Amino acid sequence: MPEQIRLKVGGVDPKQLAVYEEFARNVPGFLPSNDLSQPTGFLAQPMKQQAWATDDVAQIYDKCIADLEQHLHAIPPALAMNPQTQALRSLLEAVALARNSRDGIAALGLLQKAVEGLLDATSGADADLLLRYRECHLLVLKALQDGRAYGPQWCNKQITRCLIECRDEYKYNVEAVELLIRNHLQRHLSIVHLDSIQLNNGHVVYSSMENGLHYMAVAFAMQLVKLLLVDERSVSHITEADLFHTIETLMRTSAHSRANAPEGLPQLMDVVRSNYEAMIDRAHGGPNFMMHSGISQASEYDDPPGLREKAEYLLREWVNLYHSAAAGRDSTKAFSAFVGQMHQQGILKTDDLITRFFRLCTEMCVEISYRAQAEQQHNPAASAAIIRAKCYHNLDAFVRLIALLVKHSGEATNTVTKINLLNKVLGIVVGVLIQDHDVRQTEFQQLPYHRIFIMLLLELNAPEHVLETINFQTLTAFCNTFHILRPTKAPGFVYAWLELISHRIFIARMLAHTPQQKGWPMYAQLLIDLFKYLAPFLRNVELNKPMQILYKGTLRVLLVLLHDFPEFLCDYHYGFCDVIPPNCIQLRNLILSAFPRNMRLPDPFTPNLKVDMLSEINIAPRILTNFTGVMPSQFKKDLDSYLKTRSPVTFLSELRSNLQVSNEPGNRYNIQLINALVLYVGTQAIAHIHNKGSTPSMSTITHSAHMDIFQNLAVDLDTEGRYLFLNAIANQLRYPNSHTHYFSCTMLYLFAEANTEAIQEQITRVLLERLIVNRPHPWGLLITFIELIKNPAFKFWSHDFVHCAPEIEKLFQSVAQCCMGQKQAQQVMEGTGPS
Numbered sequence: 001m002p003e004q005i006r007l008k009v010g011g012v013d014p015k016q017l018a019v020y021e022e023f024a025r026n027v028p029g030f031l032p033s034n035d036l037s038q039p040t041g042f043l044a045q046p047m048k049q050q051a052w053a054t055d056d057v058a059q060i061y062d063k064c065i066a067d068l069e070q071h072l073h074a075i076p077p078a079l080a081m082n083p084q085t086q087a088l089r090s091l092l093e094a095v096a097l098a099r100n101s102r103d104g105i106a107a108l109g110l111l112q113k114a115v116e117g118l119l120d121a122t123s124g125a126d127a128d129l130l131l132r133y134r135e136c137h138l139l140v141l142k143a144l145q146d147g148r149a150y151g152p153q154w155c156n157k158q159i160t161r162c163l164i165e166c167r168d169e170y171k172y173n174v175e176a177v178e179l180l181i182r183n184h185l186q187r188h189l190s191i192v193h194l195d196s197i198q199l200n201n202g203h204v205v206y207s208s209m210e211n212g213l214h215y216m217a218v219a220f221a222m223q224l225v226k227l228l229l230v231d232e233r234s235v236s237h238i239t240e241a242d243l244f245h246t247i248e249t250l251m252r253t254s255a256h257s258r259a260n261a262p263e264g265l266p267q268l269m270d271v272v273r274s275n276y277e278a279m280i281d282r283a284h285g286g287p288n289f290m291m292h293s294g295i296s297q298a299s300e301y302d303d304p305p306g307l308r309e310k311a312e313y314l315l316r317e318w319v320n321l322y323h324s325a326a327a328g329r330d331s332t333k334a335f336s337a338f339v340g341q342m343h344q345q346g347i348l349k350t351d352d353l354i355t356r357f358f359r360l361c362t363e364m365c366v367e368i369s370y371r372a373q374a375e376q377q378h379n380p381a382a383s384a385a386i387i388r389a390k391c392y393h394n395l396d397a398f399v400r401l402i403a404l405l406v407k408h409s410g411e412a413t414n415t416v417t418k419i420n421l422l423n424k425v426l427g428i429v430v431g432v433l434i435q436d437h438d439v440r441q442t443e444f445q446q447l448p449y450h451r452i453f454i455m456l457l458l459e460l461n462a463p464e465h466v467l468e469t470i471n472f473q474t475l476t477a478f479c480n481t482f483h484i485l486r487p488t489k490a491p492g493f494v495y496a497w498l499e500l501i502s503h504r505i506f507i508a509r510m511l512a513h514t515p516q517q518k519g520w521p522m523y524a525q526l527l528i529d530l531f532k533y534l535a536p537f538l539r540n541v542e543l544n545k546p547m548q549i550l551y552k553g554t555l556r557v558l559l560v561l562l563h564d565f566p567e568f569l570c571d572y573h574y575g576f577c578d579v580i581p582p583n584c585i586q587l588r589n590l591i592l593s594a595f596p597r598n599m600r601l602p603d604p605f606t607p608n609l610k611v612d613m614l615s616e617i618n619i620a621p622r623i624l625t626n627f628t629g630v631m632p633s634q635f636k637k638d639l640d641s642y643l644k645t646r647s648p649v650t651f652l653s654e655l656r657s658n659l660q661v662s663n664e665p666g667n668r669y670n671i672q673l674i675n676a677l678v679l680y681v682g683t684q685a686i687a688h689i690h691n692k693g694s695t696p697s698m699s700t701i702t703h704s705a706h707m708d709i710f711q712n713l714a715v716d717l718d719t720e721g722r723y724l725f726l727n728a729i730a731n732q733l734r735y736p737n738s739h740t741h742y743f744s745c746t747m748l749y750l751f752a753e754a755n756t757e758a759i760q761e762q763i764t765r766v767l768l769e770r771l772i773v774n775r776p777h778p779w780g781l782l783i784t785f786i787e788l789i790k791n792p793a794f795k796f797w798s799h800d801f802v803h804c805a806p807e808i809e810k811l812f813q814s815v816a817q818c819c820m821g822q823k824q825a826q827q828v829m830e831g832t833g834p835s
Contacts, residue, residue, distance in 0.1 A: 109765030294427020595735030
């Protein structure tokens with residue numbers, strides 16, 4: 001080997017390194033790389049060079065080699081000469097080379113080989129071999145990503161670079177890219193469309209053009225969006241924010257080139273838009289755009305040289321200023337001096353530098369918290385309070401800095417600048433949290449993020465004029481933040497998340513202090529996020545200890561809302577019940593028991609109570625959920641037509657098939673559509689009765705298209721579907737109002753007119769199971785059940801299911817005594833009581 005490149009004891013010198021860098025810039029299959037020698041890359045970090053000399057890294061490589069050899073030995077001899085088997089042997093050799101050389105160039109070459117190998121995998125090969133082939137390449141990438149080696153930041157950045165620079169026939173492999181995302185090896189993706197604006201901000205950017213529209217890139221992006229965000233959201237840690245630029249580009253492409261767009265693009269965008277626009281305003285530069293921009297920029301690690309050191313110095317200086325005796329609560333004087341230091345260090349020169357400064361400070365504060373909590377693990381005798389105080393020392397100072405920057409940014413009257421800065425910072429913290437959550441997984445700690453959010457919320461809700469002027473926008477920013485971090489997206493953050501959304505200041509600001517109830521829909525969305533996360537566990541009764549704690553916390557939040565904000569639960573009861581599983585009786589009862597504070601509920605146990613004479617019984621309740629939105633347009637058109645003209649004549653016969661979505665027991669029916677159908681038909685029936693100058697009663701609700709639909713459902717549906725249908729009716733049995741009255745009459749009418757005892761038994765079950773749980777019980781539920789068991793017209797006590805077993809009979813007797821008193825219940829059961 002020539003003297004110039006021969007290795008010597010003590011490592012490589014700069015001349016030798018330049019030779020290897022030249023090789024690295026010209027890797028076959030990739031475009032030349034121009035920035036490997038830049039000081040911001042891996043090679044400029046001598047601490048990493050030292051890391052490669054440790055036993056940990058050698059062990060990582062050794063384990064990787066052992067695993068690869070095990071996979072190779074398991075391949076059948078008949079596939080020994082298969083190209084994929086040969087590629088695995090070549091990959092093993094590359095791992096061995098990297099293990100022996102232990103330098104960044106070899107590691108980078110190994111990473112490129114693994115990424116290109118994944119992208120080059122063809123699905124037409126032997127299925128078992130293809131699975132093993134992909135697993136081996138992922139195994140290598142995860143080894144490089146290990147925190148004891150190069151770490152996730154460097155590894156993910158280099159994977160992104162590989163995806164950008166590789167050939168088109170590689171980069172549009174959707175399966176391979178989805179594998180990288182699923183395994184936390186790649187996150188942010190964006191494409192560019194017909195307006196040549198480069199969205200290259202450190203993410204994957206596909207920018208080649210073809211007559212204004214690159215069909216390969218658009219088709220690839222469509223498949224990726226459909227796979228990650230539409231088809232049952234196969235990768236739970238990916239949110240709309242991660243595909244923000246991709247969706248933006250596809251939407252513009254669909255709008256500008258609808259006639260020439262790839263097949264299915266407009267329809268895909270219609271589906272995505274319904275989930276996407278609810279949380280993201282489309283105007284660039286708006287608050288939500290700033291937040292999602294912050295989330296994306298939280299993964300940009302190619303910082304200018306020396307920026308981390310500057311950020312660390314400034315953060316340390318600010319922490320000292322904040323905690324100094326002379327600082328005081330306001331810290332205004334210290335803040336003015338500190339802003340001067342930020343100017344001197346060049347941090348305030350550009351928005352990009354400010355963003356990176358906040359990201360670095362967030363990461364450093366979080367890392368300090370992790371180190372402090374690690375001390376407690378190594379020293380169990382250490383006081384938890386002292387450990388928390390160590391964490392809060394830096395976190396509280398950082399939060400105060402954010403609050404002061406928001407408060408003093410721009411002119412005093414310029415609220416836009418303040419809100420945009422707040423959203424950008426919240427987005428950065430969210431982005432750091434999501435990445436931390438994905439990488440650390442079970443080792444993730446909630447404490448630092450919870451402290452940042454709660455202290456910032458309190459800081460920005462202080463009684464100061466400048467903060468009061470932006471209070472609603474501030475609350476909106478926090479609601480958007482908590483929605484992005486909803487439990488289905490960051491389950492490791494769920495306890496802290498529940499504490500945040502149930503904090504007394506947050507609830508009071510959202511539900512009481514914000515004028516015109518503008519905070520109600522946002523807070524309702526957060527509760528729906530919570531119920532959606534709990535639903536599968538509650539539906540399958542899989543309540544392990546952590547889920548039990550979360551469930552009890554949810555009940556406590558609902559009890560607070562029931563006591564302090566019952567009107568909120570009244571107005572959003574439909575949306576909440578729509579996502580709560582049918583078997584969650586008590587959770588639903590808490591919501592349905594709410595009634596307006598200015599109403600005095602009549603005692604449902606009053607003898608001879610005349611419900612139809614109550615003044616409130618003809619007043620329609622307010623429902624703030626768009627319950628008709630789930631109805632397909634053609635279905636609603638046919639439904640409206642049937643209610644008016646009883647046509648099309650096939651509507652009733654096709655109704656069950658329209659409600660059924662599968663043949664799988666327990667999941668046969670579209671529950672949301674059943675709920676919407678029941679409430680819509682009921683409200684239309686009430687309007688129809690009122691238009692005729694009548695009020696709902698057992699006689700006025702009959703012989704109508706509305707009751708035809710309900711009776712058809714009661715008879716035609718199987719046991720599962722009928723149970724869901726009857727539950728949808730029972731969900732409207734609440735406080736005295738026109739809906740409660742109508743649906744109470746409907747339930748009793750269906751019982752009386754049932755052609756089989758099975759229907760009557762199921763009606764009884766739906767009512768009874770809501771009464772045998774702990775209080776509270778909805779008023780409408782009580783008056784309906786009392787009428788059913790008390791009125792001899794229904795012959796309730798003569799039915800066989802009441803006496804089918806001694807324990808069942810005792811249960812009915814017990815409930816009757818609770819509802820009517822022992823003496824009256826005994827008379828009714830014996831058939832001698834008053835009607």
